[in-house]
Amino acid sequence: METANTKLLRPLPLMEGLTRQFYDWCGRGELRFQRCTRCTAFRHVPRELCAECGSFEWDWAASRGRGTVFTYTVVARALHPAFLRATPYAAAIIELEEGVRILSNVIDCPPEKLRIGMRVRVDFERQNDSVTLPVFRKLERNGLPSTTHTPEIQETR
Amino acid sequence: MTTVAAVPTSVLKDAACIVGVGETAVCRKPGSGLSELALQLKAVDLALDDAGLKARQIDGIMPFPNLGRAEGFAANLGCENLRFAATLNLGGASPVAALRVAAMAVATGSANYVLVPGGWNGFSGARTREIAAKDSDSIPGAAIARDYYLPYGLSAPPQWYALMAQRHMHEYGTREEQLGAVALAMRKHAQLNPGALMCGKPMTMSDYLASPMITAPYRLLDCCLETDGAAAYVVTSRERARDLRQLPVSIMGAASGQPYPADDIINRKDFHRTGLTSAAPEAFAMAGVSPADAAFAQVYDCFTFEVIQQLEEAGFCRRGEGGAFVENGGIELGGRLPVNTHGGLLSQGHLLGIGHVVEAVRQLRGDAGARQVKDAELGVVTGWGDFGDGSIAILGRAD
Numbered sequence: 117m118e119t120a121n122t123k124l125l126r127p128l129p130l131m132e133g134l135t136r137q138f139y140d141w142c143g144r145g146e147l148r149f150q151r152c153t154r155c156t157a158f159r160h161v162p163r164e165l166c167a168e169c170g171s172f173e174w175d176w177a178a179s180r181g182r183g184t185v186f187t188y189t190v191v192a193r194a195l196h197p198a199f200l201r202a203t204p205y206a207a208a209i210i211e212l213e214e215g216v217r218i219l220s221n222v223i224d225c226p227p228e229k230l231r232i233g234m235r236v237r238v239d240f241e242r243q244n245d246s247v248t249l250p251v252f253r254k255l256e257r258n259g260l261p262s263t264t265h266t267p268e269i270q271e272t273r
Numbered sequence: 274m275t276t277v278a279a280v281p282t283s284v285l286k287d288a289a290c291i292v293g294v295g296e297t298a299v300c301r302k303p304g305s306g307l308s309e310l311a312l313q314l315k316a317v318d319l320a321l322d323d324a325g326l327k328a329r330q331i332d333g334i335m336p337f338p339n340l341g342r343a344e345g346f347a348a349n350l351g352c353e354n355l356r357f358a359a360t361l362n363l364g365g366a367s368p369v370a371a372l373r374v375a376a377m378a379v380a381t382g383s384a385n386y387v388l389v390p391g392g393w394n395g396f397s398g399a400r401t402r403e404i405a406a407k408d409s410d411s412i413p414g415a416a417i418a419r420d421y422y423l424p425y426g427l428s429a430p431p432q433w434y435a436l437m438a439q440r441h442m443h444e445y446g447t448r449e450e451q452l453g454a455v456a457l458a459m460r461k462h463a464q465l466n467p468g469a470l471m472c473g474k475p476m477t478m479s480d481y482l483a484s485p486m487i488t489a490p491y492r493l494l495d496c497c498l499e500t501d502g503a504a505a506y507v508v509t510s511r512e513r514a515r516d517l518r519q520l521p522v523s524i525m526g527a528a529s530g531q532p533y534p535a536d537d538i539i540n541r542k543d544f545h546r547t548g549l550t551s552a553a554p555e556a557f558a559m560a561g562v563s564p565a566d567a568a569f570a571q572v573y574d575c576f577t578f579e580v581i582q583q584l585e586e587a588g589f590c591r592r593g594e595g596g597a598f599v600e601n602g603g604i605e606l607g608g609r610l611p612v613n614t615h616g617g618l619l620s621q622g623h624l625l626g627i628g629h630v631v632e633a634v635r636q637l638r639g640d641a642g643a644r645q646v647k648d649a650e651l652g653v654v655t656g657w658g659d660f661g662d663g664s665i666a667i668l669g670r671a672d
Contacts, residue, residue, distance in 0.1 A: 127428075129420035161417050161537055187443065187544075189427070189435035192486040195402045196428040207425045209436060209539050217539045221425050232443045249424055 125198040128247045134162035141176060143248040147238045149216050151177035160216040181238030182255065183212035190227040206230050210252055224253045286559050289376035290514035290521035290671050291506050293324025294631040297392065299470050299502035299622025304397025309503075310341050313392040314349055316503035324507050325518030326386060331507070333357035333384030335371045337391035337625055338364065346390065357384035363529060364413060364658025365573055366548065367391075368506075368627045370529035372654075372666040375508035385509060391625040392503020400499060402429045413659035414536045421539070431496055431576055433538055433660065435488045438578035440544055442490060444593070447581065449490055451596035453481040455577035455612075456494045456619055458605045463616030465606070465644035470498055471620040495577040497618035504627035506634070514671065521671040522637045525651070526560030528552040529664035538660045545582065545592060548663025549655060553587040560667035564588045567667075568649040569636055570610055571629035573657040574617040580604075583655050584612075587665060606644060614644045626656045630666075637670050 129135050134150075141148040149158045152166035153173040165172045188208035194200045206227040211217045222236055236252040243249055295316045297305070305312050321328055328350040334343040335358070343358030357378050361367040368391055375387035395401065404412060412418050412428075427433060441447050460476040463469035476494065484494040514521035530552035532541060557563055564587060572587075574580045581595035589610060590598040598604070604612035615621045615632035622628065633654045635641045646652075656664035 127419070127423040129424060130416070135416075135420045160540060161421050167534075187436045187440035189432055189439060189491075190486070190489040191426055191432060192488065194426075195432065195488075196423070196426070199426045199428075202426065205426055207422075207427045207432070207436075219422055219425050219427065219539050232440070243424075 126243065127198055128243055131246055137176065138162055139247055142240055142250050145240055147179045147181045147250050148176040149179055149214065150174045158214045158216045160218055179212055179214050183210045183236060185230060185232050185234040185236060186211040186217055187232060188230050210236055220250060220252050222252045222254065283559060285376050285380055287523045287525055288380040288511060289508050289524045290511055291634050292509050292514050292517045292519060292521055293320040293326060293507040294634045295319025295323055296504040296624065296628060296631050297502050298468065299500040299624065301396040301500055305394055305501035309393050310345060312501065312503040313341060313390045313505065316392055316505040317350065317388060317390050320505040320507050323519060326507060329353060331386050331388045333378050333387035335375060335387060335389045336360050337367055338362050340391060340393055357387065363662040363664060365575060365626045366529060366656035366658035366662040366664040368625060368630060369654055369656030369666055370664035372524050373527035373529060376524045376527060379508060379510045385513060387508045388505060390505040391627045393625065394501045395499045395623050396501050417537050431491050432488045434576050434579060435491050436538065437582065438490050441578065441582065445596065447596035450478065451581065451600055452490065452495055452577040453478050454599045455580045456481055459574060459613050459617045459619040461605055462614050462644055463620035466615050466621060469616040469621040470500055471616060491576055497575050498623050500622035502622050502624050504624040504631050506627065506630050511671065520638050522634045523669050523671040524666060525669045526556040526667040527665065528555035528559065532661040535660060535662060547582065547586050547661035549583055549586040549665060552663050552665050556665045556667055562651065562667060566651050567610065567653045568651055569614055569646045570612050570653040571633045572612050572655045573626050573629060574613055574619050575657060579657050580612065583657060587655060606646065611646050614641060614646060629654050633668050637668060
C-alpha cells in the first residue's frame with residue numbers, strides 16, 4: 117500500500133528488547149505472548165518476570181489468535197497527524213482466549229459496526245522491512261474468517 | 274480487597290492545614306503572555322498574600338511534574354532555606370496527592386511551609402492532546418504507549434479513557450445522557466463563577482448531544498477545556514496555621530494510589546479499578562468519616578465519565594450506579610452532592626486539579642459567593658492522572 121509518493125507516518129514500535137521479539141514473531145505470522153514456564157500464566161505487554169509467581173523463566177508461547185472485542189473507541193477527530201486521513205477509525209481491546217488482552221484494530225469491520233463481544237481472529241499487516249503489526253478480522257459464526265476486503269492502511273503524505 | 278493502613282497514617286489526621294490559596298485568571302486567546310514559570314509565580318504570589326506569608330518563609334516546594342523545578346521557584350521567590358523539594362509523578366492526580374505528602378513534611382518537621390504550585394499555557398503553549406506526536410516519552414506509560422497503543426491510533430488521554438467509558442456503558446448501561454449530565458452540571462456551576470471561562474455561556478442537553486464526536490463515546494463537550502492559567506496552595510502545621518490570616522482548612526485525611534498495572538490500561542484484571550479505589554477508603558478511614566459526610570466534592574473532571582467513575586470508586590455510590598447518581602441534578606448545587614462548584618476543568622478552566630483544591634478551601638471558608646454550599650464544614654477533593662492514578666483528600670474547617 118505504500119507507494120513511491122506517499123510516506124507512511126503511522127507511528128511504529130521502537131524495535132528493541134522484548135518488544136522487538138514480540139513483533140518479530142508477528143513478522144513470521146505468529147502471535148506469541150510471554151508465558152511463565154513455572155506457573156503457565158500468559159502476559160502482555162512484555163515484562164521481565166512473572167507478576168503472578170515471580171519467576172524469571174518464560175518462553176514465547178503461541179496464541180490461537182482468537183478472542184473477543186472487550187472495549188473500543190471510535191476516533192472521529194484525529195489527535196495525531198498520522199491518523200488525520202484515517203478517521204473515523206476504531207481501536208479495540210481484544211481479549212484473547214489465553215486471557216491476555218491486546219490493543220489493535222479490527223480491519224474488516226466498519227467502526228459503526230464494531231460491538232463489544234464480537235469474535236475476532238488475528239491477522240498481520242506488514243508495515244516495513246522490520247515491523248509487522250498484529251491486527252484482527254471478524255470471525256463468522258461458523259468459526260471461519262470473514263472474507264470481506266481489507267481496507268486501506270492509513271497513509272499520509 | 275483493599276488493605277487500609279489506618280494506624281500509621283492516623284498521626285497525620287488534622288496535623289496540617291491549607292492556609293493560603295491563589296488562582297490566576299484562566300484564558301484562551303490570546304494566551305497568558307507569560308512563561309509557565311512566571312504564570313505560576315503569579316498564583317504563588319496570590320497564595321502567599323492570602324495566607325499572610327512572606328515568600329522567604331517557604332521552605333518546601335512541590336512542583337507539578339514537568340512544570341518547573343523547586344530550585345527555579347526558590348531562586349525566583351527568594352526562598353533561601355529550601356529544605357524539602359519533591360515532585361509526585363501522578364499526572365493530574367499529583368496536586369491532591371501532594372496534600373498528603375505536604376502534611377507528612379510539616380508533621381515530621383521536614384518543612385514548615387510547603388508550597389504546591391501548578392500552571393501552564395495549556396491553550397497558547399503545547400497542547401496536551403498533541404503531545405504524543407511530538408514526544409512520546411512524556412505520555413503516561415511512555416514506551417508501552419509508544420510500542421503498543423500509538424501504532425493503532427491511540428495517542429491522547431480522551432482516547433485511552435474512552436475505552437474505559439465504553440466498557441462501563443456496556444457493563445452497567447451507563448448512557449450518553451448521563452455523561453451529558455456531568456457536563457451540564459459543571460456548566461451550570463460555571464454560571465455562578467465569574468472567573469470561569471464558560472461563565473455567560475450556558476449549555477443544554479441538546480447542545481451537548483449536538484456537539485461533535487471526538488472519540489466515542491466522548492464528544493467535544495465531554496472534554497475539559499484547554500486554557501492558560503495557574504493556581505497554588507500553601508500547607509503548614511496546625512499550630513502555625515493559627516497565627517496566619519485565614520481560617521485554616523484542615524487536611525483530615527488524604528491518600529493516593531495507582532491502578533494495577535499502572536503503566537498499561539489494557540491488561541487490568543479489574544478493568545474499572547483505579548488509584549482512587551484503594552486511596553479513598555484509606556483517606557476516609559484516616560479522617561474517620563464516610564462519603565455521606567461530605568457537603569461537596571471537587572472531582573477531577575478531565576472528561577465526563579471520569580467523574581462518574583471516581584464517584585463510584587470513591588464510594589459515593591456503588592460501582593455501576595454513577596450514571597444514575599449524576600442525573601436529575603444529583604451533582605448540582607442543591608443536589609445530593611454538589612460536584613465542582615467552580616465549574617471544574619470542563620467549564621472553569623484547566624488548572625491541573627489545583628483549582629479543585631482552591632475551590633474546596635473557598636467553600637470551607639464560606640467564601641464561595643453565589644455558589645456557596647450552605648454550612649459546608651467537610652468536603653472532598655480528588656485527583657486523576659495518567660492511566661488512572663488517583664488521589665483524594667478529606668478537608669474540613671479547622672477548629
